[in-house]
Amino acid sequence: MKVLKTFRGGVHPQDSKSYTRDKAIVEMPVPKKVVIPVSQHIGAPGIPVVKVGDDVKKGQLIAYNDTFITSSVHASTSGKVVDIGVYPSSYKNESLAIVIESDGLDEWAPGLPLHRDWESLDIKEIHQIVRDSGIVGLGGANFPSHIKISYGPEKKIDTFILNGAECEPYLNGDYRIMVEHTERLAAGVKIAMKSLNVKRGIVGIEDNKPEAVKAMTEALKGTDVQVVAVPTKYPQGAERMLIKVLAEREIPAGKRHSDIGVVGMNVCTIHSVANAVISGIPLIERVVTVAGDAVAEPMNVMVRIGTSFKDVIEFCGGLTKTPDKIINGGPMMGYAQGSMEVPVVKGVAGILAMTKEALCDGEEEACIRCGRCVEACPIGLIPSMLSILGERGRYEEAKEKFGILNCIECGSCSYVCPAKRNIVQYIRYLKNLNWEHSPHHK
Amino acid sequence: MSTQINAAETLLSVSTAPYIKSEDTVSKIMWKVNLALAPAAIFGVIYFGVPALINIVVSIIAAVAAEYAVQKIRKVRITAFDGSAFLTGLLLAMCISPEMPPYMTAIGSVIAIVIAKHSMGGLGQNIFNPAHIGRAALMVSWPIAMTTWSTIKTPVDAVTSATPLGILKLQGYSELLETFGGRSELYKALFLGMRNGSIGETCTVLLVLGGLFLVWKKIINWQIPVVMIATVGILTWVFGPEGFFTGDPVFHMMAGGLIIGAFFMATDMVTAPITKKGQIVFAIGAGMITSLIRLKGGYPEGVCYSILLMNCVTPLIDLVIKPRIYGTGR
Numbered sequence: 062m063k064v065l066k067t068f069r070g071g072v073h074p075q076d077s078k079s080y081t082r083d084k085a086i087v088e089m090p091v092p093k094k095v096v097i098p099v100s101q102h103i104g105a106p107g108i109p110v111v112k113v114g115d116d117v118k119k120g121q122l123i124a125y126n127d128t129f130i131t132s133s134v135h136a137s138t139s140g141k142v143v144d145i146g147v148y149p150s151s152y153k154n155e156s157l158a159i160v161i162e163s164d165g166l167d168e169w170a171p172g173l174p175l176h177r178d179w180e181s182l183d184i185k186e187i188h189q190i191v192r193d194s195g196i197v198g199l200g201g202a203n204f205p206s207h208i209k210i211s212y213g214p215e216k217k218i219d220t221f222i223l224n225g226a227e228c229e230p231y232l233n234g235d236y237r238i239m240v241e242h243t244e245r246l247a248a249g250v251k252i253a254m255k256s257l258n259v260k261r262g263i264v265g266i267e268d269n270k271p272e273a274v275k276a277m278t279e280a281l282k283g284t285d286v287q288v289v290a291v292p293t294k295y296p297q298g299a300e301r302m303l304i305k306v307l308a309e310r311e312i313p314a315g316k317r318h319s320d321i322g323v324v325g326m327n328v329c330t331i332h333s334v335a336n337a338v339i340s341g342i343p344l345i346e347r348v349v350t351v352a353g354d355a356v357a358e359p360m361n362v363m364v365r366i367g368t369s370f371k372d373v374i375e376f377c378g379g380l381t382k383t384p385d386k387i388i389n390g391g392p393m394m395g396y397a398q399g400s401m402e403v404p405v406v407k408g409v410a411g412i413l414a415m416t417k418e419a420l421c422d423g424e425e426e427a428c429i430r431c432g433r434c435v436e437a438c439p440i441g442l443i444p445s446m447l448s449i450l451g452e453r454g455r456y457e458e459a460k461e462k463f464g465i466l467n468c469i470e471c472g473s474c475s476y477v478c479p480a481k482r483n484i485v486q487y488i489r490y491l492k493n494l495n496w497e498h499s500p501h502h503k
Numbered sequence: 504m505s506t507q508i509n510a511a512e513t514l515l516s517v518s519t520a521p522y523i524k525s526e527d528t529v530s531k532i533m534w535k536v537n538l539a540l541a542p543a544a545i546f547g548v549i550y551f552g553v554p555a556l557i558n559i560v561v562s563i564i565a566a567v568a569a570e571y572a573v574q575k576i577r578k579v580r581i582t583a584f585d586g587s588a589f590l591t592g593l594l595l596a597m598c599i600s601p602e603m604p605p606y607m608t609a610i611g612s613v614i615a616i617v618i619a620k621h622s623m624g625g626l627g628q629n630i631f632n633p634a635h636i637g638r639a640a641l642m643v644s645w646p647i648a649m650t651t652w653s654t655i656k657t658p659v660d661a662v663t664s665a666t667p668l669g670i671l672k673l674q675g676y677s678e679l680l681e682t683f684g685g686r687s688e689l690y691k692a693l694f695l696g697m698r699n700g701s702i703g704e705t706c707t708v709l710l711v712l713g714g715l716f717l718v719w720k721k722i723i724n725w726q727i728p729v730v731m732i733a734t735v736g737i738l739t740w741v742f743g744p745e746g747f748f749t750g751d752p753v754f755h756m757m758a759g760g761l762i763i764g765a766f767f768m769a770t771d772m773v774t775a776p777i778t779k780k781g782q783i784v785f786a787i788g789a790g791m792i793t794s795l796i797r798l799k800g801g802y803p804e805g806v807c808y809s810i811l812l813m814n815c816v817t818p819l820i821d822l823v824i825k826p827r828i829y830g831t832g833r
């Protein structure tokens with residue numbers, strides 16, 4: 062086997078995956094009420110196409126926008142629309158949301174689910190289905206998938222990468238999909254490759270998931286898709302890193318992966334693509350890994366979009382300790398939430414309830430220039446310098462001399478820093494500072 | 504069953520990811536460096552006796568007390584006990600003669616903390632290694648005391664109160680060999696630390712073991728000490744007393760303060776370049792200046808000044824040598 066060249070830097074945090082690694086996905090019963098934001102994605106928010114008082118069915122379109130960079134939103138269960146208003150959200154701080162009170166019947170919209178022979182569909186039809194199904198990047202990027210999946214010929218895409226690295230500690234959703242829904246996922250890979258019109262497909266899985274590697278290899282035998290075990294190192298799942306390791310290409314600064322002929326998509330996303338194309342099911346649920354030392358029973362749960370974090374945690378036995386933080390996503394790149402009332406949106410891969418002890422957060426000290434952050438940065442930046450410039454609010458210098466705009470906010474630098482400096486926080490602060498002064502901001 | 508926590512009553516804190524951090528802290532690093540120095544320091548106490556012990560204790564107490572006082576006065580967080588001031592005190596004591604009057608040592612230690620560290624803004628802000636500044640200040644203030652060494656017996660029972668490098672500078676290489684009874688005896692004395700010098704600089708083997716401990720714990724990069732020591736070895740060998748390639752690199756590599764300097768001072772993270780490549784440049788420079796001072800300068804030893812001089816260049820090195828940024832040419 063060819064020895065893979067790894068990327069520079071990176072860190073090895075404790076992966077904490079064993080809490081839920083071997084727990085099969087459990088379907089969570091539909092909650093009494095779902096709060097579905099119309100903006101769960103990058104781009105224009107959906108415009109509600111239902112009114113308060115309307116009866117809706119599971120899978121029915123409830124918000125839509127005519128522009129290209131947007132995503133549709135669907136009812137995740139059947140019931141009555143009881144409110145349309147601004148609610149706190151786990152994606153962006155708040156969003157207009159459609160609140161549905163469940164009727165307990167969980168009845169599908171007419172004709173769903175259906176069965177399509179995807180191989181007989183043409184490329185345009187696939188694009189349209191993905192667009193109509195409201196699929197976005199479920200690895201946390203929230204980028205509308207119909208855009209990515211239709212890059213095909215005009216962007217000269219030649220390689221499709223299925224990102225199964227799942228390098229964030231605690232999270233196991235992608236892993237469970239790979240081992241439990243292998244066939245569906247493999248079909249999704251083929252659909253994506255057809256949609257992009259590419260011959261070369263690579264599945265990248267971190268080598269701490271040998272079962273997933275085995276299952277996927279088995280399922281894709283006899284195809285042009287290569288399944289590769291990549292070294293376990295954070296942030297292996299970051300697009301730039303995975304593409305470098307698998308396709309041996311670097312995305313030039315300021316460009317996207319599609320500019321170098323590669324499209325990478327994450328496991329849950331492609332699984333949803335397959336469900337949409339084959340069964341006509343829009344994105345109304347997703348796998349969420351619920352874990353952290355404050356949760357009674359960590360597990361992988363299939364959750365309807367719009368279910369509150371609180372309901373999900375209660376389904377997992379509730380809290381046994383007082384958490385200091387409730388995190389949306391993984392501990393390296395997730396977002397701490399101010400409230401447990403926020404709904405699960407499409408991009409929520411994990412809900413972690415962690416106590417102060419588990420967070421191991423020390424008081425911030427002065428930088429001792431130990432260089433660990435420099436060693437750890439996968440991009441090759443000097444994070445210590447960025448943090449110091451952040452303290453002084455010097456954006457221009459950070460951009461011109463220290464390349465701040467290349468930072469992918471992976472958190473490797475903050476993770477290793479013995480002085481416990483919140484480097485990423487300084488970096489975000491500097492970026493925002495610029496945003497506020499920029500002409501685009503109003 | 505454990506008690507249930509009511510979610511609605513829980514106060515959540517919000518901050519930026521990452522939410523998990525590595526377990527290392529500044530204080531843990533500092534204490535590990537102290538630990539790595541301890542064997543050589545203890546050897547110094549055994550070999551040179553009570554005066555060495557008094558100097559070490561005085562130096563450490565003075566450093567910690569000075570830091571505590573400064574932080575109290577500046578009304579900032581007290582970090583006097585995080586191991587960093589302790590380290591400055593210990594390092595300073597290890598780099599001075601055991602015969603140094605303790606009050607002078609204390610003054611050097613206070614200068615190191617107050618002037619070299621806190622007047623620059625505290626830990627992390629200082630350009631120079633505080634212990635080195637303390638030592639340099641003592642050298643300027645009391646040059647005689649700083650170069651008055653213990654009186655020891657060599658393996659051939661010669662009584663000497665000069666350091667091996669001092670003998671080399673003033674009397675020449677053959678005299679040096681004679682004092683120690685031959686080359687292998689000289690090497691052995693240097694390796695085991697049975698020779699004159701500063702309190703903690705003499706025992707090569709214990710210093711190297713301490714240094715390896717730090718390399719193993721990933722606190723220092725091996726490149727700095729190896730490159731610096733090798734540079735000195737090569738240059739002193741090439742530019743020997745009798746013409747090219749007649750020097751004694753083995754002697755030069757173990758003599759003076761090179762081992763302690765290369766493993767514990769050139770690796771001071773605050774004052775050395777932040778990238779590995781930069782650190783190599785730094786180490787080559789420090790090795791070159793050390794050799795220059797030893798071979799051509801007025802002082803027998805140059806490790807301390809070479810590192811101080813390279814400290815000045817550190818910001819420049821960091822500005823020029825940066826890692827290549829992903830997706831860019833540079």
Ligand code: SF4
Pocket residue numbers: 427428429430431432433434435444445448474477478479480481482484
């Ligand atoms: S890891 Fe922290 S202390 Fe070390 S150089 Fe980076 S910012 Fe400074």
Ligand code: SF4
Pocket residue numbers: 437438439440441442443444467468469470471472473474475484485
């Ligand atoms: S967050 Fe940015 S600066 Fe820090 S390691 Fe990641 S890419 Fe580098």
